[in-house]
Amino acid sequence: MMCMPHLLRSLxxxxxxxxxxxxxxxxxxxxxxxxRVVSLNVCTDQLAMLVAEPGxxxxxxxxxxxxxxxxxxxxxxxxxxxxxxxxxVFMMKPDLVLAGSYTTRSTVNLLRGLGVxxxxxxxxxxxxxxxxxxxxxxxxxxxxxxxEALAGKFEAELAALEALxxxxxxxxxxxxxxxTAGGGTLVDAIVAAAGMTNAAQWIGLSGTxxxxxxxxxxxxxxxxxxxxxxxxxPALAQANFAHPALADFINSRRSVSVPPRMTICGGPVxxxxxxxxxxxxxxxxxx
Amino acid sequence: xxxxxxxxLLITGLVLLVMLTFLLSLFSGPASFGVWESLRALMSDDxxxxxxxxHEIRLPRALLGLMVGFTLxxxxxxxxxxxxxxxxEPGLIGVSASASLGAVLALYTxxxxxxxxxxxxxxxxxxxxxxxxxxxxxGASGSFVTIILAGVAVSTFATAMTSLVLNLSPNPYAxxxxxxxxxGSLEDRSxxxxxxxxxxxxxxxxxLLGVGRGLDALALGRDTAASMGVNLRQVQFxxxxxxxxxxxxxxxxxxxxxxxxxVVPHLLRPLTRSLPSRLLLASGLxxxxxxxxxxxLVRLVAPERGLKLGVVxxxxxxxxxxxxxxxxxxxxx
Numbered sequence: 001m002m003c004m005p006h007l008l009r010s011l012x013x014x015x016x017x018x019x020x021x022x023x024x025x026x027x028x029x030x031x032x033x034x035x036r037v038v039s040l041n042v043c044t045d046q047l048a049m050l051v052a053e054p055g056x057x058x059x060x061x062x063x064x065x066x067x068x069x070x071x072x073x074x075x076x077x078x079x080x081x082x083x084x085x086x087x088x089v090f091m092m093k094p095d096l097v098l099a100g101s102y103t104t105r106s107t108v109n110l111l112r113g114l115g116v117x118x119x120x121x122x123x124x125x126x127x128x129x130x131x132x133x134x135x136x137x138x139x140x141x142x143x144x145x146x147x148e149a150l151a152g153k154f155e156a157e158l159a160a161l162e163a164l165x166x167x168x169x170x171x172x173x174x175x176x177x178x179x180t181a182g183g184g185t186l187v188d189a190i191v192a193a194a195g196m197t198n199a200a201q202w203i204g205l206s207g208t209x210x211x212x213x214x215x216x217x218x219x220x221x222x223x224x225x226x227x228x229x230x231x232x233x234p235a236l237a238q239a240n241f242a243h244p245a246l247a248d249f250i251n252s253r254r255s256v257s258v259p260p261r262m263t264i265c266g267g268p269v270x271x272x273x274x275x276x277x278x279x280x281x282x283x284x285x286x287x
Numbered sequence: 288x289x290x291x292x293x294x295x296l297l298i299t300g301l302v303l304l305v306m307l308t309f310l311l312s313l314f315s316g317p318a319s320f321g322v323w324e325s326l327r328a329l330m331s332d333d334x335x336x337x338x339x340x341x342h343e344i345r346l347p348r349a350l351l352g353l354m355v356g357f358t359l360x361x362x363x364x365x366x367x368x369x370x371x372x373x374x375x376e377p378g379l380i381g382v383s384a385s386a387s388l389g390a391v392l393a394l395y396t397x398x399x400x401x402x403x404x405x406x407x408x409x410x411x412x413x414x415x416x417x418x419x420x421x422x423x424x425x426g427a428s429g430s431f432v433t434i435i436l437a438g439v440a441v442s443t444f445a446t447a448m449t450s451l452v453l454n455l456s457p458n459p460y461a462x463x464x465x466x467x468x469x470x471g472s473l474e475d476r477s478x479x480x481x482x483x484x485x486x487x488x489x490x491x492x493x494x495l496l497g498v499g500r501g502l503d504a505l506a507l508g509r510d511t512a513a514s515m516g517v518n519l520r521q522v523q524f525x526x527x528x529x530x531x532x533x534x535x536x537x538x539x540x541x542x543x544x545x546x547x548x549x550v551v552p553h554l555l556r557p558l559t560r561s562l563p564s565r566l567l568l569a570s571g572l573x574x575x576x577x578x579x580x581x582x583x584l585v586r587l588v589a590p591e592r593g594l595k596l597g598v599v600x601x602x603x604x605x606x607x608x609x610x611x612x613x614x615x616x617x618x619x620x
Contacts, residue, residue, distance in 0.1 A: 176460060178475065210591050213475055214318035214344055217336045233397055236467055237460035244477050245343030249336070 033142040034096035034117075039064075040084045040107065041100035043265035044121050046072050047137045048098055049079075050267070051147050059092055068231065071261045071269040086110040096140065124266025126189045131155050133266060150268065157271050161193050167281040172199035172211070172221035174246075175260075176237040180211035187263050190270060194277035196223070213240060217249050223280055224255040227263070256280040294565055297558050301572035305353065308579035312349040313341070315586045347478045352582045353575045354481070354488055355473075355541050358533040360574020361567055363548025365495045368502035368563035369526040372434055373611065376549035377534045380434060381417045381441030383543030386531075387468040388445045388452070389413025390539035395456045403479075407487050411535035417441050418527045470597030471542035473582050480540040491533025492571070494525045499564030501525075506563055544597050546604025547574050553611065577603075 037052065038059045039045045045064035048057050049072050062083055063069055064076035082088055086107045089097060094116060099108050101120040108118050119140045124130050131151035138147020171191050173181045181187030182205030183198070191198040199221035200211060216224070226241060240246065262273040313329070314322050318340055328337040329346070359377060366375040377383045393399045393409035424437035449468055453461045501522035504512035513519055551573040552566055559565040581599040588594060 210593060212317040212590075214316050214340045217340055218318040218320075220336055231458040231460070233456055233458045233461070234394060234400055235456065235458040235460040236394075236464050237458075240475055242479075243343070243475055244479065245339055248339055248343065 034140070036092070036094045037096045037098065037141065038082060038089050038092055038094040039098040040082065040089065040104050041098065041121070042070055043100060043123060043267075044098035044137075045076065046070060046265055046267050047121070047133060048141065049075055050150060051134065051137045051143050052141050053143055053146070056141060056143075058094065059089075067261065068259075069261055069264050071265075071267060073261075086114075090114055090116065098137075098140070124186050124270075125184060126186065127158055127193055127266070127270070129186075130266040130268075130270060154268055154271065158193065161271065161274055161278070164195055164278070166195040167278070169222040169281045170197045170199045170202075171223040171225055171277060171281075172216060172219060173225045173227060173258075174211065174216055174240075175227045176235075176240070178211055178213060178216075178240050179208055180205060180216075181263075182206040182209045186266055186270070190263060190274045191277065193271070193274040194281065196277060196281055213243060213245055217245065220253075222253060223277070224250055224253065225277065226255060226257045227260045254280055290560060294559065294569075297555075297569055298572070301569055301576065304576045305572050305579070308576045308583065309349050309353055311583045312352055312579045313345050315583050316340070316345055317586070317590050343477060344475065347481050348473050348476050348582070349579065351476050351481050351484070351541065352473050352579045354485065355537040355544065356547060356575035356578030357571040358488055358491065358537045358574070359544060359547040359578070360551040361492060361495050361571035362530040362534050363574070364552040364563070364566045364570035365498060365502070365526050366530060366548070367552050368505065368566070369498070369522065370434055371505065373553070373615065374435055374549070376546070377530060378543060378545040378548060379442070380421050380438035381445060382414050382530060382534050383538050383545070384442040384445035384449070384469075385417030386410040386414040386535040386538035387543050388449045389535065391449050391452050391468055393539075395452060395458070395461055403483060407484055407536040407539045410539035411487055411532055413445070414531035414535035414538075415528065417445065418531055422527070466595060467542045469543065470595035470601075471538075471544035472585075472593070472595050472597075473541055474593060476540060484536040484540045487532045487536035491529045491531070491536065494529030495533065496567055498522050498525045498529070499567050502563035502567075506561075542595075542597070544578065544600055546600045546608065547577055549611075550600075550604050550607050551577055553607070 033056070035056060037048060037057045039048045039057065040061055042061055042063040045060035049060065049064070057079060059080040059082045060076050062081040064079075065073050065081055067073040070076060080092070082092070084104055084107060089107070089111060097108075097111055097116055097118045099118055099120050101122040108120065112118055121133055121136070124133060131154050134147050134151040134154065135144075138144045138151075141147075171194075173187055175181075180200040181198070183201040184206050185208065188198045188201055199219045200209065203215065203219050205211065231238070256276060258273050258276055262269050262276075314325055320337055324337060325341055325345075328335065329341045331338055362382075363376045366377065366380065367373055369375075387410070389409040389412055390406055392413075393405045398409075399406040420441055421434065421437045424440070425433040446469065450465050453465050453468075456462070501512070501517050501519075504515045504517040505519075505522065507515075509519065552570045555569045555573050556566055559569055577600070578596070581596055581603070584599050585594045585596055
């Protein structure tokens, strides 16, 4: 049985779809549910897998099946994997294509030119974007109830996390190729939700930015968050993790590894990253 | 002036220049702190962040810059003398590109994780093969054009194979790292890299510095040199394996850095009265100063962009190379 506020919310969002469809805001026809949905972006892949009803989602991108970047890699194997070329996607005869708003411009334009309906999702850059995107996915797939349940659960968990007192500690993310996440990124929001401050932000970095090892050491965050050891074969990009200066630096403070699949896309798993950070800040020396 | 005295003066001047650029390299970097602070941290044993940065990041970077620069300058001077060709240079005759290929094969297959020395050794082996191929293609006389053509062929092939190996790697980062192997960088190198490359580099230097006399005789022509009692086979062995060992080891940890071996010997030749033996040490020191200065520039001009060292050396080297081609074309007419 549905509880009252829940019912109200889904009624409201249902009405929004109706109004939006009349105004032409949502390009999917409001009354015929898309049945052949193809997703081209690792983030829309995961949202769609969570929200769609069985059989509705036809294909997800090959990245969705890569455990290094996708939190739902296991589930993604059940779908046809696409490599994002317009030709390949068009041959699947989709009635709805889901895409990220930055990466696949030419493919999206080509598909629209061929008369395919495309819904674009901008990447989440704050935690509030996540329930918003989940609800929007519910609208375009006409699965509002499922989406509302997920979004509501996310909001409740986020509220519980944010109600905890600040830890007073700082953290800095250190990725392959010496990249970090500065202000205005999803990672920045995750750090804040964990009750910490982002060291990369107070040394003036915003967006995904280059953080030389020297600057990381001089900034001296309490917790160093390492990402992306996930690949078996070596590359120079990950050589920075093996640098003796980093090893010495980490020895004298806390460090933790947060898998990139939790932070690349906004989704329910994103809060898991915040919980990991919180646990390191509160607990003993991390791993 | 007494030629011996002027040579000493030149070497002293170059040593001072290397020391100056070495210090500049130590003092530049994204983390900003004063010269005095840096020096004190460098000398101290404490474990503060500045000491850590100086000991583990800046010192190995500067040392490696010095060693790689010395290698490139020295091998350029030897190759120009040995092949009697002003365009000979490890980059142009394909040694650097081949060494990159060897290093890439060892690194991205995971071999160098199991056995670290595989990295410089594979680069060295590929470098030896490339010199032998170029020499075979160019023939005994080693004419001006054939050596360069053979070098371009070997270089292009090795670069293409490097790109192929990187593309086939299952690691998605690998494909983007062709930039490093083609243009070279000293970014975040550590003492592990210095220690890995040092033995083969130093062995190469000893071999290359040993050919000075032979090169002086060779400047008079092969037959004259042979009649003077110079063992041409030995000179050939030392020049080829010395270049392969030192350039191979250097390239395996910093990627291939172009033009240094070309520009530096040409700049210094007039100051050494065109005696190949006098040019060797001078050219090595000049190369070290050039790489150290270029590495300072890389960090000053665009510190946030991870600029590659080869970009700066090419900006200096390419116009020089063009001028050289222009001059040699006039000579040929």
